[in-house]
Amino acid sequence: MIVPFAPVLSTAAVSLRNHIWTHYSEQDKAEAVARGEEVPLFLRKEFQCDQCSRSFSYLTLLESHLKEKHGTGEKAEKEKELCGICGAAVTNLHAHTRLKHTKEEDKKFECGICKKKFAYNNHLQNHRRLAHSNQKPFQCDVCGREFKLLKWMETHRFGHEEVKPFESEVCGIGFSRKQVMKRHISTVHEGKKRTDHKKSQK
Structure with a gap:
């Protein structure tokens, strides 16, 4: 029995193919599908918000949208609790105590x-992967960039989706990353220098 050879596309080839799809008109897309081409995942937008007309390519993007725009969904903002040791307002007091106050x-x-020492084995494993390993198992399906953590890749994907779920409460400008939105508020609206903002984050 002869098994047909299936060519494996390189990261660059996949990125180029996905990029070309962004220039297709609706007719071009229909013709490509008729030829047997597969629509790139980031263009499918199979996850639709049940509260507005927006749709998304990934469930995580929909969940972020629900949380930021509608205050609902599995990832809706939890009530913050005050840490009895340091006074910090946190969403997960148990995790905060384990990470910040372990003897x-x-x-x-x-x-x-x-x-470096850790109280939990999974924290040690995460440390080894992030600090001492070059493995990046999570790859962006649009540009091919690789990441060590899934959440880093998902945050990166916001840039391709042109989704900006994090809005400044002061001026309403949207940002794809929460950290960038916080920096905007600090430097533009509160008049802090970037170095001051970095110190306040530590």
Whole structure:
């Protein structure tokens, strides 16, 4: 039995193919589908908001839209709790306490490379992957850029979608990343220098 050869497209070839699709008219798209071409995932927009007319390519984008625009969905903003140790207002008090207030003697998992210690094995594994590994298993299907974390790739995808779910409460300008929106408010509306803003984030 002869198995037909299936060519594997390189990252650059996939990126070029996806880019070409962004220039297609509706007629071009219909003709491409008729030829047997597959519509790139980022153009399918199969997830529709049930509260407005917006639709999205990824469920995570829809969830972010629901949270930011309608205050609903599985990722709706939770009530913040005050930490009894440091007074910080946090959405997950248990996780905050584990990450910020674990005693040194409770950190039993040590990195064999840099000797940094962690209270939980999964924190050590995450540290190894982010600090000491070059593996980037999550790839953007539009431009081919690779990321170490899924959430980093999903945040990057907002740029291709032209989705800007994070709006300034002061002027209404939208941003694709929450951190950029916070920096905008700090520097433009509060008059802080970027160095001051960075210090306040630590």
